[in-house]
Amino acid sequence: MTEQLVENAPSAAHEVGKARRRKEDARLVTGRTTWTDNIQLPGMMYVAFLRSPMAHARITRVDTSAASGRPGVVAVYSGRDFADEQGSLPCAWPVSEDVVIPDHPPMAVDEVRYVGEAVACVVATDRYRAADALEAIEIDYEPLDPVLDMTEALAEGSTKVHDAGNQAFTWKFAGGDIEEAFRDAPVVIERTYVQQRLIPSAMEPRAVVATTDGDAFTLYSATQIPHILRVMLALTTGIPEHKLRVIAPDVGGGFGSKLQVTAEEVLALLLTRRLGRPVKWTESRSEGNLTVHHGRDQLQRISVAADRDGRVRGVKVDLLADMGAYLMLVTPGVPLLGAFMYNGIYKMDAYDFSCTGVFTTKMPTDAYRGAGRPEATFAIERAMDELAHELGMDPVELRRRNWITHEEFPYTTICGLTYDSGNYEAATERALALLGYDKLRAEQADRRDRRDPVQLGIGVSTFTEMCGLAPSRVLGSLSYGAGGWEHASVRMLPTGKVEVVTGSSPHGQGHETAWSQIVADALGVPFEDVSVLHGDTSVSHKGMDTYGSRSLAVGGVAVLAACEKVKDRAKELAAHLLEASADDIEFADGTFKVRGTGAGRTIQELALATFAAHDLPDGFEPALDADATFDPDNFSFPHGTHLCAIEVDTETGASKIRTYVAVDDVGSVVNPLIVEGQVHGGIAQGIAQALFEEAVYDTEGNLLTTTMADYLIPSAADLPDFVTDRTETPATTNPLGVKGVGEAGTIASTPAVVNAIVDALRPYGVNDVRMPCTPERIWRTVTEADPAIWAGPTAAGNNIGDSAGPPATGGDTTDWAGPTVAGDDITGSAAEGGAR
Amino acid sequence: MPRITVNVDGIAYEEEVEPRLLLVHLLRDRLGKTGTPIGCDTGNCGACTVMLDGQSAKSCSVLAVQADGSDVVTVEGLARGGEWHPMQRAFHEEHALQCGYCTPGMIMAAIDLLRDDPDPSEEAVREGLEGNLCRCTGYCNIVRAVRRGAAEMSRRSASESSAQEVPAP
CATH class of the missing domain: 3.30.365.10 (Aldehyde oxidase/xanthine dehydrogenase, molybdopterin binding domain)
Known part of the structure; x- marks a missing residue:
């Protein structure tokens, strides 16, 4: 690291490019963090889930009565108790015409399809008592054959994971004449590779806290996607979107695993609604390994046709992708994000890609x-x-x-x-x-x-x-259920300090620091004078959140765009106060000056002028604040x-x-x-x-x-x-x-x-x-x-x-x-x- | 229920606890000391590491009753007079954290490591922190931070001892 320490150096232009130490660190190195599991609310109850010990079975009997009588137990519910209101966990990426999106109840009602699937839950006065009572729930299962191998799953006569069969979807894509590329090719390499199943393993286990005032609901979750989660939870639970606030407090890593709408998030809301009191659920690591969505798990067949001099003529790819037992938020879309990348950095004449998504009785896979x-x-x-x-x-x-x-x-x-x-x-x-x-x-x-x-x-x-997922039109053409834009607001406070609201939702990436650097340069304000707000749908009302390496390339650019709008407004106000034409106003280092004179106003002075609002141009709203939404075209x-x-x-x-x-x-x-x-x-x-x-x-x-x-x-x-x-x-x-x-x-x-x-x-x-x-x-x-x-x-x-x-x-x-x-x-x- | 006394970050607490209550749950749920997080429940990840009577311990693997009469220091108790501990400062300077979830345990384990080896090599740091997992940083900057923190701590203790040797005027 060659950059000198800049912690105490005076702020100057050109913050962008500097190795600034992070603003986020102060709370993280001293333990003054707000992880979801830290949150304690008056009257809060703890939730524990009973999970299926079988990979595939029919539930034939559930008896929660003994558990209900245990000390400290407030309520015990099975999937059947919520069957009419729990809805189905959403899949937002119906990739193809033939895609099968099975019903995915947050708690299993009739059948379990992977080990770890929630079948019942206990609400109790503390986490120990909640866990104790799980032991008293009786559930009888009628075992069914597990489906574990993708090739066998697709074979005739295989046990079905869902009634519609084990094929989730097929998806094909081609460019150029692949037959021609492989015909008479001097060299053909054919290989099969196994992308093993992985567990994302963010260090912070998932945790959820839900509460209600009897009218509106607040959900705290260790999530990457507070905004998407709010929309999806509103659609799933029927709680109106404007009555639901989602907060992602400090989030301890995600790596895709917290890009999800989980059973536990839905049920925490439903339990709060039913019981009228706050509830918390925090997973154990073992629960997490079982039930945080897994990653990869593909069987790849790749063929490369080439000339003797090494020139690649064409590439053919055939994938089997293990969906696990259900399609979760973007499960079937994951292989599609690779479909355009098997050509890598290489030129070639032809390309052919096909993929089959397969259901098995394992934890669903998704973004990792x-x-x-x-x-x-x-x-x-x-x-x-x-x-x-x-x-x-x-x-x-x-x-x-x-x-x-x-x-x-x-x-x-x-x-x-x-x-x-x-x-x-x-x-x-x-x-x-x-x-x-x-x-x-x-x-x-x-x-x-x-x-x-x-x-x-x-x-x-x-x-x-x-990456930088984005272009909304392209995502739409791939049948993705949402756009790829990002939103930002810049608020000029009366004292000249700046609040930036970003729609992307950090969990370790350092947005607060990087966004401050962008704003410091754009507005000519000190790095220290910028604070970045995020992760709360009441504060950041619009956003598409953080995944796909999109925060800076989309969200950071939205922040810059909002700063440009602030500057435009400030320039108009400066021209008015300086009795000059806006065309004669130039901006440098935070000051708007009349070209060729010494007269100027700093952006801080202009912010204060809008607060007082005593002397503004006719029709000028008393604010410099601006919003911007950026949707790149690539x-x-x-x-x-x-x-x-x-x-x-x-x-x-x-x-x-x-x-x-x-x-x-x-x-x-x-x-x-x-x-x-x-x-x-x-x-x-x-x-x-x-x-x-x-x-x-x-x-x-x-x-x-x-x-x-x-x-x-x-x-x-x-x-x-x-x-x-x-x-x-x-x-x-x-x-x-x-x-x-x-x-x-x-x-x-x-x-x-x-x-x-x-x-x-x-x-x-x-x-x-x-x-x-x-x-x-x-x-x-x-x-x-x-x-x-x-x-x-x-x-x-x-x-x-x-x-x-x-x-x-x-x-x-x-x-x-x-x-x-x-x-x-x-x-x-x-x-x-x-x-x- | 057993009654225990435990000193945490300089404050004496007297608590009635179930024998099975884990130290980390006492800290987090009862005493509000949420600076120490839980990562794995099995003693593998080290996120919950605290100092128990001067030695590092994974507080998810210690019962509260075992800490009876003990002195516990958590990451919240490291700063002195509003100034961060050199190891906290070093983690910040070297960008040795991203999400920061492993950081409290990593810092406590690093301080403990230096008790035995005040000037550890890169390899010694890597071996010494084997029981603390980080998913964000790839460890490069953690290793740099620990060595930087070690150097600063050595410098301070040297200047403290030389200050003591200065004869009174």
Whole structure:
């Protein structure tokens, strides 16, 4: 970090670009936060949910009478008690004509379809008594067969998750002549990749507090989407929208998992309505792992046709996407967000994409950091490495031969997206230099020559992604149920201080700091004089909230637009007070001056003048305040080059990232400190998918990874320091020149790491290791490789792989929901978790 | 119900508690000390870390009755005279937090780590904080913050001891 500390430096213009320390930190480092679970209201009761222990069953009997008599218990309800008023949890993205959106009662009434589905609840005077009473609820289940494997789910005669069958939707998209591209193609690479199921694992568990004054309702929730939630809860519960206030107080991370309308939010409102008193529910981590929506879980088949010189002719993609048991808020839309990204940064003649959404008896999936784009980027970047290997070409050289060159922007891709700007060459050159690419390749060759048991792999990932979700028209054309605009208000207070209201809803991103920097520059006011309000629908009455790396590229630009309106009004007032023509007024450093004279008024003086309102132009409303709504006409396309050098011990399967280099281009930067932090965290989450994390269900449909001892979120000891740098190619689609950064690291890093592992194991004939690439998986892959390919020291020492079968190809096998895989993971998880 | 006395951030409390009440629930629900959050319930994430008689403890894994007669320091009790603890300051300066949910526990664990190793290497910090999980930062800036906080704490204790050595005029 080269920027000097600016904490106490005097404010000046050009706040944008400065590494300002965050305003948010004061309450967070001292514990003066307002997490939802902190909220205590007079007379508040605690809610606990009884959850289905079966993956699939009919509910045949419910008896809550014993629980009702327990000490401290106020009420006990089952799904049937709310059957007439609980409605159905919404899906806002009916992606296709054929989409099946099953009824999704917040508490199951007749049938349960995943382990963890709420079936009853207790309201009691404290959380311990609520939990105690759950034990006294009696429920009889008639078991039905679980449906756990997508391929089996689609087979004729499979048990149906819903009456309409197990196919949720099909969706196709094509560009160019794919038959032509593949006909007589000299090289075709075909691979199958498994995007394992992930648990988003925000550090703050979900929590909800609901209260009513008998007329209106207030819901506090650990949510990313207070505005969307308000609309959806109004539609679901019938509480009129203007009688419902939603507040997202301090929210401890989301990563997509809090982009949801949950059963618990609906039921908290209904319980408050029925009981007339405040209620709180906070999940345990185990409850969260079971019932916070999961991420990824796709089976990807990708084919790449190319010429011998490496030129890509076309890409074909066929996906199965596991929806889980229901379609939640944007469940079916997640694969669509990847559908336009399997071409990556490359030029090609044709593209063909098809996707089938599949119901299973597991927790529903939905948005998780990157949502669709990590899956797409993984597949194309893995396939490009496979193609490079097939052609005997350096993987960076192959990418060079196919990527869009910087002179070609704006470039309309085979998917019809127009990438506005980028410079893949510059980012890649810088990344190669930072890694010391050539030197590491030499070391790799040396280790291969020596048959070193510790092999070195270098993984390449040159990515772009579509984010800054936005364009409302495009979202509409994809059948998404809402727009993509963002709203902001700027209020000039009488003393010259500024309140900014933003419709995006932070949960760690640093909006209060970044927005203050934008406003400080735009209005010429000190950074310290700006405060940013958010997350309460009574304060921020309009908004589309935070997801899809949209806050700055849409919401930040809306703030700038509102400032411009404030300035226009201030200029008119200044002209009046200075008895000049508005055309002669110039603005700099917070002062409106008559050109060529010393006479001027500061924006603070003008704000006070509107408060007094003694001397305003005729018809001038006594305020400088302004609202603005921004709806860009294109997505944002950050890009970058991530390189991973990893050492793989072929005798133990242990892997260790030696160097991780990320050069990201997120356009112009408002706060480099925040950008770097987002990149760091994103890389860590992508590495976590590559190496550590998987939500594992057993053959009965029980989730085995219900705690943080079983679901391995990496600790500091599991990760290296990251080498990060940036190139800056401003976006041309917004006046700040900014692109999204929240998801970029996660999108880029997973293929970089897996490419590195496979690269290390190439001498063994390995062309894939299924994620997460645990030591056990790596070890099995190496030991099961055909020793004839390379009778290295490891293969000679471990003859397990000698027996039979083709060379190990990891992810090409589709045994992914089978008992063997599950068993492998339990062992791996327990061993690693125990060490923590 | 057992009656316990516990000193939390300098205030003595006397409470009747169920034997099963967790220390973290005593702090949060009974004493209003909500600066210490709960992340996982199983002692894995460390978000609830406090100082219990001078040593770090995960307060979701301690019963309130076990803290009877003890001195508890939470993140809320670190500042002195309105000035943040050097480790709080270092987390801020190094941008070692995003959502901030893990931060109270991370800061308490970091301070505890320095009791054994006042000048930890990067690797020592990473190993030492293995029991505290963060989902936002990727840990790079946390490691930098802990080392920065350590340097500042060493500087302060050196200047304090040299101040004591100055002979009276």
